[in-house]
Amino acid sequence: MRKTLMSMLLAGAFGVSAVAQAGPVTDKMITDDAKSTGDVLTWGMGNNGQRYSPLTKINTGNVKNLTPVWAFSFGGEKQRGQESQPVVHDGVMFVTGSYSRLFAIDAKSGKELWKYEHRLPDGIMPCCDVINRGAALYDNLVIFGTLDAQLVALDQKTGKVVWKEKLDDFQAGYSYTAAPMIVKGMVVTGVSGGEFGIVGRVDARDAKTGKLVWTRPVIEGHMGYKDGKENGVTGTTNATWPGDLWKTGGGATWLGGTYDSRTNLIYMGTGNPAPWNSHLRPGDNLYSCSTVAIDADTGKIVWHYQTTPNDGWDFDGVNEFVTYTTKDGRILGGKADRNGFFFVIDAKDGKLQNAFPFVKKITWATGFDLATGKPKFVAANRPGDPTKGADGKKGEVVFSAPSFLGGKNQMPMAFSPDTGLFYVPANEWGMEIWNEPITYKKGAAYLGAGFTIKTLDAKDIGGDYIGALRAVDPATGKIVWENRNNAPLWGGVMTTKGGLVFYGTPEGYLKALDAKSGKELWKFQTGSGVVAPPITWEQDGEQYVAVVSGWGGAVPLWGGDVAKKVNYLNQGGMVWVFKLHKG
Amino acid sequence: MVAANFPGALVIRLSEILCRAAFLSLVATARVAGAAEGKDPYDSGQWSGMEEEFLRGQKVAFDERVKVTGPRFAEDAMNVPISLDASALGDVRRVMVLVDRNPIRKVLEFFPLRTRPTLAFRFKLQQSSPVRVAALGADGVWRVGSTWVEATGGGCTAPGATRASGTWHQTLGQSQARFFGQGDATRLRLRVMHPMDTGLVAGIPAFYLEELALRDEAGTEYLKLQTFEPVSENPVFSFDLPAKPVGKLVLSGRDNNGNRVDAGVSP
Numbered sequence: 001m002r003k004t005l006m007s008m009l010l011a012g013a014f015g016v017s018a019v020a021q022a023g024p025v026t027d028k029m030i031t032d033d034a035k036s037t038g039d040v041l042t043w044g045m046g047n048n049g050q051r052y053s054p055l056t057k058i059n060t061g062n063v064k065n066l067t068p069v070w071a072f073s074f075g076g077e078k079q080r081g082q083e084s085q086p087v088v089h090d091g092v093m094f095v096t097g098s099y100s101r102l103f104a105i106d107a108k109s110g111k112e113l114w115k116y117e118h119r120l121p122d123g124i125m126p127c128c129d130v131i132n133r134g135a136a137l138y139d140n141l142v143i144f145g146t147l148d149a150q151l152v153a154l155d156q157k158t159g160k161v162v163w164k165e166k167l168d169d170f171q172a173g174y175s176y177t178a179a180p181m182i183v184k185g186m187v188v189t190g191v192s193g194g195e196f197g198i199v200g201r202v203d204a205r206d207a208k209t210g211k212l213v214w215t216r217p218v219i220e221g222h223m224g225y226k227d228g229k230e231n232g233v234t235g236t237t238n239a240t241w242p243g244d245l246w247k248t249g250g251g252a253t254w255l256g257g258t259y260d261s262r263t264n265l266i267y268m269g270t271g272n273p274a275p276w277n278s279h280l281r282p283g284d285n286l287y288s289c290s291t292v293a294i295d296a297d298t299g300k301i302v303w304h305y306q307t308t309p310n311d312g313w314d315f316d317g318v319n320e321f322v323t324y325t326t327k328d329g330r331i332l333g334g335k336a337d338r339n340g341f342f343f344v345i346d347a348k349d350g351k352l353q354n355a356f357p358f359v360k361k362i363t364w365a366t367g368f369d370l371a372t373g374k375p376k377f378v379a380a381n382r383p384g385d386p387t388k389g390a391d392g393k394k395g396e397v398v399f400s401a402p403s404f405l406g407g408k409n410q411m412p413m414a415f416s417p418d419t420g421l422f423y424v425p426a427n428e429w430g431m432e433i434w435n436e437p438i439t440y441k442k443g444a445a446y447l448g449a450g451f452t453i454k455t456l457d458a459k460d461i462g463g464d465y466i467g468a469l470r471a472v473d474p475a476t477g478k479i480v481w482e483n484r485n486n487a488p489l490w491g492g493v494m495t496t497k498g499g500l501v502f503y504g505t506p507e508g509y510l511k512a513l514d515a516k517s518g519k520e521l522w523k524f525q526t527g528s529g530v531v532a533p534p535i536t537w538e539q540d541g542e543q544y545v546a547v548v549s550g551w552g553g554a555v556p557l558w559g560g561d562v563a564k565k566v567n568y569l570n571q572g573g574m575v576w577v578f579k580l581h582k583g
Numbered sequence: 584m585v586a587a588n589f590p591g592a593l594v595i596r597l598s599e600i601l602c603r604a605a606f607l608s609l610v611a612t613a614r615v616a617g618a619a620e621g622k623d624p625y626d627s628g629q630w631s632g633m634e635e636e637f638l639r640g641q642k643v644a645f646d647e648r649v650k651v652t653g654p655r656f657a658e659d660a661m662n663v664p665i666s667l668d669a670s671a672l673g674d675v676r677r678v679m680v681l682v683d684r685n686p687i688r689k690v691l692e693f694f695p696l697r698t699r700p701t702l703a704f705r706f707k708l709q710q711s712s713p714v715r716v717a718a719l720g721a722d723g724v725w726r727v728g729s730t731w732v733e734a735t736g737g738g739c740t741a742p743g744a745t746r747a748s749g750t751w752h753q754t755l756g757q758s759q760a761r762f763f764g765q766g767d768a769t770r771l772r773l774r775v776m777h778p779m780d781t782g783l784v785a786g787i788p789a790f791y792l793e794e795l796a797l798r799d800e801a802g803t804e805y806l807k808l809q810t811f812e813p814v815s816e817n818p819v820f821s822f823d824l825p826a827k828p829v830g831k832l833v834l835s836g837r838d839n840n841g842n843r844v845d846a847g848v849s850p
Contacts, residue, residue, distance in 0.1 A: 077786055101788075117788030119780065119840055121752035148752075152841055164841025 025137045037538045040088045043179035049258040049322040051414035051494045057543035059498030063522045067581040070110025074573035081129040081552020096132040100146035114159030118146045127195045128554035134179030138207040145176030163210040178256035190253025194271040197446035200251035214299030218270045219249040240284040250274030251288040255318040265293040269318035277435040277448030278312035279385040289317035303350030307337045314404035315339040336424045338406030356477030359407040360461045401430035412492040422472045425489035428461045453560030481518030492533025504530020528572025545578045621645035625713040629683040642724040649728025660738030666703035669718035675700035677719040684712035694807040699823040705815035707738035740783045743816035751778040760848040772821045781812040795836035
């Protein structure tokens with residue numbers, strides 16, 4: 001009794017209480033999300049995307065006692081890929097499922113409180129499975145996007161729709177799969193549909209009403225708007241794009257973004273330029289394959305850093321830009337790119353600090369010039385120009401690594417301020433890729449390329465594996481440790497002050513590793529592949545861990561040679577919740 | 584069509600089981616529920632449970648002055664035409680339509696703010712059942728009129744026509760209106776395009792209009808409707824306005840996904 005009272009007093013003495021805050025979600029609660037342990041209000045467990053929890057109740061010493069508390073099935077006949085990160089507020093978990101479904105569940109008991117199933121038209125065009133990555137919380141609302149490119153805000157208590165806005169025309173190829181982000185009372189979203197010649201952009205809406213505040217296209221030549229008025233063209237028209245290809249230039253902002261309140265910048269990754277055939281669009285093709293930093297108040301691009309100029313390999317630059325503070329107080333950001341390089345960038349001005357490989361085989365560039373920020377291309381590794389091919393219909397085939405599925409794809413990494421390491425879910429694979437002629441047609445795939453995913457030779461990467469959870473030191477560029485995985489990793493990572501790194505595998509395991517050594521301390525078979533990031537929170541004095549299980553996503557659709565490592569995996573659709581077993 | 588019929592048939596069986604389970608559990612509470620005055624003309628076993636669910640704690644009386652007209656046999660179980668008239672009660676504020684043996688029993692609520700308490704509409708019928716119209720008069724008593732419609736069934740658990748053709752999203756929320764003269768009143772017929780999915784067809788979530796309101800340009804409301812899953816696909820409603828409106832009317836509403844209806848209705 002005394003101990004309980006004591007710990008309550010202690011908890012109250014610190015600035016951020018462990019006790020879950022009830023009532024409406026405020027901007028302050030979102031700013032403090034990374035520190036507050038009683039809830040998970042944002043995708044990334046904090047808008048800066050570190051996926052780090054200060055909780056220590058579950059730690060390297062006792063994680064072996066982690067056992068399931070409850071499991072919840074999304075039900076129905078609609079399984080497929082489940083890439084969702086749950087959010088937890090006031091004892092309720094909000095989790096999205098495949099096919100644009102949203103569930104509210106009592107976080108302690110696993111009892112369903114309500115569900116919302118969005119009515120999808122038959123003609124939706126998601127490129128890479130019918131997935132959703134999660135919801136955002138603000139005020140009394142839970143907000144998520146749908147495969148037919150709509151944004152829906154529901155009452156957290158009742159599940160009734162409060163407002164709904166159309167992001168764009170699904171018949172032109174737009175869809176929405178990312179988790180929205182809340183910044184200063186605005187709900188910030190990107191768009192999906194990069195394979196259909198859409199134009200990537202970032203929208204900020206009043207989170208309470210859905211009313212558009214500003215919109216910023218991320219492809220040069222397109223006009224931005226704020227409060228219904230013109231707000232300047234993005235970039236300089238035709239500076240880095242020829243002719244009118246910028247009009248269907250791609251750059252889908254399909255993974256959402258991060259935000260750091262200290263810089264007041266929204267960091268949004270942008271996808272590949274369209275079409276894939278790079279010979280049609282000589283130039284850097286800004287701002288495709290970049291991180292763009294947008295001022296949250298003005299809706300204008302403050303800086304950009306392009307990781308793959310004039311991309312010819314589908315190396316989307318969408319990967320999350322995770323900000324952190326160095327020992328000398330600098331605010332930097334880390335980004336593990338699809339192109340196989342890890343970038344360390346000044347979060348205030350976008351200056352490149354370091355760029356190094358986090359996968360073992362990279363064929364398209366030998367490295368980056370830190371002074372200019374430009375890659376050192378391997379010219380021969382660019383897929384050939386089809387107009388120079390023997391029949392003018394197929395360009396020279398090249399073997400390229402990483403594959404277009406990337407050194408890292410949608411699965412978010414984590415950063416621990418304790419170890420100073422990034423924990424990166426990496427994959428080693430390559431592809432045969434060639435270019436073909438292509439013209440834009442609304443709603444049709446706009447690639448101009450063919451491809452086959454290939455596994456890499458074991459001697460090139462030191463073994464027979466694809467996935468590897470790697471601890472990366474951003475200061476030195478060294479891989480401190482790795483834990484290999486037979487199938488490609490496709491779930492995200494979480495790390496804790498308890499000295500642990502959690503992540504899931506397609507083989508169905510949720511694993512806990514020692515954050516310092518990479519030693520595997522615990523695993524649990526969830527019954528289907530895990531392609532979603534875990535979370536942790538505290539409720540009534542106990543620490544909980546949750547992850548969504550359900551195999552799917554882009555790998556089974558586009559996997560080529562990789563199929564033999566994954567084709568036995570079963571689909572699913574469950575949330576699993578764990579805590580320490582007592583006594 | 585065969586492929587489409589199979590899951591529908593499966594769900595019919597399930598919903599029958601559910602109906603029966605609900606019925607059995609309600610028998611026990613039948614004596615507790617506030618029994619309506621007068622006699623249920625159809626002596627339906629479901630009624631006491633419905634009274635408990637929808638009219639709990641209210642004064643309720645069966646009353647033939649609430650007229651309900653429907654076909655004796657539902658030729659198309661997905662479009663059963665019903666017309667109701669509670670004008671014999673005088674001032675009516677609220678009207679509720681309930682169907683005893685439907686898996687979803689509440690069809691709609693109607694608030695005739697400046698219209699007569701008359702309404703014609705179509706709904707989906709799962710099996711032969713009484714159709715109830717409860718009208719709340721100025722005296723605070725819900726007066727219930729009934730009719731019986733025979734059906735071979737399946738109206739709630741088969742996919743609608745626009746679902747089969749996949750075209751529903753192209754016309755979603757579009758509306759049409761037409762005025763008809765009839766006696767001293769003016770009859771307005773409205774149609775709103777919507778699939779009105781019940782959620783009982785395998786793989787198709789519930790998707791239905793929730794609210795419709797008709798007001799004039801000054802914002803004065805003529806009527807409000809709360810609609811539920813059993814209302815037919817592409818619903819048609821007919822109302823009797825007190826007089827031909829001078830200016831334009833505005834029809835607004837939304838469905839359970841937050842899609843909006845917003846249309847002008849010109850006389």
